[in-house]
Amino acid sequence: MATKTWHSLPEYQAFRALMESGTTSKAAIRLGLSQSAISRSVSSLESRTGRILFERDGGRLRATNDAAQLNRRLDLLFEALDRIDGPPEPAQETLRIVAPPTYAHRFLVHHIATFLKINPHYFVSLEVSSSEEVIRGILDERFDLGFTGVELSRDGVKLTPYRTSGAVCVMASDHPLAEKRMIDPVDLHDQALIALTHRHVRRAQLEKILHACRSVPRIVAEVSTSFAAVDLAMEGLGLTVVNPFPVVQYRSDDLVFRPFASQIEYRSYFVTPDHRPVHGVVRAFMRHLKLHTAKDPFSKKA
Known part of the structure; x- marks a missing residue:
């Protein structure tokens, strides 16, 4: 029995x-x-x-x-x-998010808005900060959920892959290279380039690839975010090599995105605490984002 x-x-x-x-x-x-x-x-x-x-x-x-x-x-x-x-305590209904500008502006703002319309009983707080501050904020328990495109591994935080993508060249629609379906590193020789600052690991990767094929672009500006790099490209200043996600989601007018022939790969991560349970509201927002992130030709689910 x-x-x-x-x-x-x-x-x-x-x-x-x-x-x-x-x-x-x-x-x-x-x-x-x-x-x-x-x-x-x-x-x-x-x-x-x-x-x-x-x-x-x-x-x-x-x-x-x-x-x-x-x-x-x-x-x-x-x-x-x-x-x-009855309803849960207010603290259980609050979602504190921290993210770098590229994720926060427009992309997360849009999804936070749709999430709150579906779930009006939740309250969301969004902080815009650097990737290093994202990790520190999660460790200090000032935030419940973070986003990053940088593999900053730390004890006490968990990085959950969200999206993967390859590098793209972004330029104005009237740029001479806009007619090409794929941009090769040699194509960047003597082209006006908007580069990320040297503190970015991707800057060193790109320079190594260009050096290998003796391609020497003309760096006309340096910026700290792909958001700013794409905006300068839209102004016709030159082209830039960036992670297409999530900028391709909201930066398509008067811009051309072309695959960049290289081994550069990007990953976007959810950042959560590793030593305490993930609250229900965090899981709900992560699920909402996975379900409602629009498809694009340059990135895919991790």
Whole structure:
């Protein structure tokens, strides 16, 4: 005869509070219990399920993969309880986003607007900053979700691939190279080039490719974002080599995007904390973005 499975809501509540708070003291304050009560409930849950949910790492509790899986399965239960008890606390309805200008301007603004129209009970805060500040902001827990096109790996953050793309040349529609279907590095010789600043890894990659084929463009301007580089190209100052995503989504008027024959590859990432659960509103926005990002010929889903 099969053993009947039983469930303990207090155990699940203690487990959920510990997952979201990160420490037994914070979980205890959140539930109005003692730390020992939290520990007993989690230990009982581990004993009942036969799984190790938390491990000690340098004096801190680290959730295991089993804990992450159980936490995801409990989403439906706590969402149902929220609907029974009433609307969630305001803090659970707030999404704090940080992103570099290329992602923030127009692209994220548009998707935030459509997301809030569908989900008016959410509130979104958007901060525009550098990729380095994106990582730091997630580590400092000032933001829930970040975006970056730079692989800045740090302990405590998780980079989830979102889009991949190859390099493109962008120029005004009347540029002499606009008639070509693909731009080769040799085509850039003696062409007016709008370059990214040297702090960008992609600048060194491009220079190495051009040097290999003895192609020497005339650098007429340096900028810190592909957003600015594409805008200068639209003004007819020259051409630029950039990551097409997401600028191709909203920078098509009077511009031509052509594949650049090189091994340069770009990845766009979601940035989330690695040591605490991702809130439901974060997952909801990531899902919304994946579903509603328009297709383009230069990038694809990761």
